[in-house]
Amino acid sequence: MLPVGSFEQHGPYLPLVTDTLIATAAGDAISRHYSVFQLPAITFGCSHEHNDFPGTVSISATTLAALVGDISRSLCEQDVNALIVVNGHGGNYVIANVVEEANADNAIQVGLYPSRDDLTEACHAAGISSNNHDDIHAGELETSILLAAQPAYLRNGWQSR
Secondary structure: OEEEOOEOOEOOOEOOOHHHHHHHHHHHHHHHHOOOOOOOOEOOEOOHHHOOOOOOEEOOHHHHHHHHHHHHHHHHHOOOOEEEEEEOOOOOOHHHHHHHHHHHOOOOEEEEEOOHHHHHHHHHHHOOOOOOOOOOOOOHHHHHHHHHHOHHHOOOOHHHO
C-alpha cells in the first residue's frame, strides 16, 4: 500500500502535512484489517492551487505520475503483484491515469482508494453534516480524521470549525 498526500496550507488549525497524515491514517486502518505492507508516504503532491499560501510545496503531475509509476514497477520487479494507492489529496488527479495504465499491462494490479463515493459514504456513516463541496478542504472531515488519528497536529481553535 502506498499513501500519497500533499504539503499545502490547510487553514489556521490544520498542519501543512494534513493530506499525507490522512492518507497514512487510512492506510493504517486498512492494514489493521488486511495483511498488507504499507510503504512510506509520498508527502508532496499536485498542490498548485495553493501556491499563493506560505509553506505549500507542490510537484508537477508528471513528477507524481513518474513516482507512483516507478514505485509500481519496482514492486513488480520484487514479485509484488498488487498495490493499493491511498490518495489523501484531491489535486492528485493524475494518479487515476497511472493506475489505469498500470492495470492495462497486467504486470501488477493497482487500485486507487478512496473514490468520491467512498468519501460520501464515510461522511454519511460518521454523521458529518457538511457536504463534499462545502467540506472539500480543511473542513469537518479532515479535522475529524486528524482528531481521531493524529490529534497532536491540530492547533487551538479547531473547535470553532
